[in-house]
Amino acid sequence: MTESAASGSLDTSLTPESVPFADEHKARLSSFQSGDERFVWGVRTDTGAPWFLSENTAHESRAFVKEFVVCPVPGCRAQLTTAHRAKKRDGLQHMSDGGGHSRESIFHSQGCALVEEWLRREFPNSHVQREEYTNELGERRADVLLTGPAGDRVAFEIQYSPITPDAWRNRHESYRRQHIADVWLFGHTGKQLQAPPRRHCVRQSHARSRC
Numbered sequence: 001m002t003e004s005a006a007s008g009s010l011d012t013s014l015t016p017e018s019v020p021f022a023d024e025h026k027a028r029l030s031s032f033q034s035g036d037e038r039f040v041w042g043v044r045t046d047t048g049a050p051w052f053l054s055e056n057t058a059h060e061s062r063a064f065v066k067e068f069v070v071c072p073v074p075g076c077r078a079q080l081t082t083a084h085r086a087k088k089r090d091g092l093q094h095m096s097d098g099g100g101h102s103r104e105s106i107f108h109s110q111g112c113a114l115v116e117e118w119l120r121r122e123f124p125n126s127h128v129q130r131e132e133y134t135n136e137l138g139e140r141r142a143d144v145l146l147t148g149p150a151g152d153r154v155a156f157e158i159q160y161s162p163i164t165p166d167a168w169r170n171r172h173e174s175y176r177r178q179h180i181a182d183v184w185l186f187g188h189t190g191k192q193l194q195a196p197p198r199r200h201c202v203r204q205s206h207a208r209s210r211c
């Protein structure tokens with residue numbers, strides 16, 4: 001996390017000129033959603049930490065993956081292998097038919113692993129935990145919970161499943177009651193991330209609107 005992001009302000013490198021118009025946004029989103037599902041994060045069995053498959057390393061990583069890396073979807077933990085793809089990115093795959101989980105489950109686990117690894121790297125003096133109950137009653141379970149040295153907590157939610165406004169509000173208020181800041185990252189598929197119509201283009205509080 002950059003200093004500006006940590007302090008709550010927006011990335012100042014995002015100038016008004018670089019804010020994408022809705023049409024460009026739609027094209028970029030369409031490109032991103034074009035079908036390369038990018039199963040690239042697993043979990044190391046020896047450390048429990050996320051493990052990332054770099055591009056074009058399927059062959060050299062295969063023996064290690066088979067021995068030490070499993071599927072990160074909760075409840076699966078299936079043995080994985082690597083696949084080299086000429087036209088798409090190298091990826092991970094189950095050794096046998098996939099676990100039965102949905103695409104959204106894979107996407108969700110990939111997002112959680114990415115956020116977990118990023119937080120561990122950026123905040124080495126903090127504690128980072130996947131799917132941890134945030135109070136003793138188990139009132140709410142964060143996808144990734146960051147606990148700072150002073151005990152301050154930030155919950156990261158990677159949301160791929162549908163959620164109603166009321167359900168979101170309940171979860172948000174639950175976090176607030178526990179004095180936890182909640183950060184919501186909505187997935188790249190589903191109704192929650194349809195490209196906005198032009199009249200709803202991105203606005204920034206400190207930048208001139210391009211609408």
Ligand SMILES: [Zn+2]
Nearest residue numbers: 071073076099
């Ligand atoms: Zn699996």
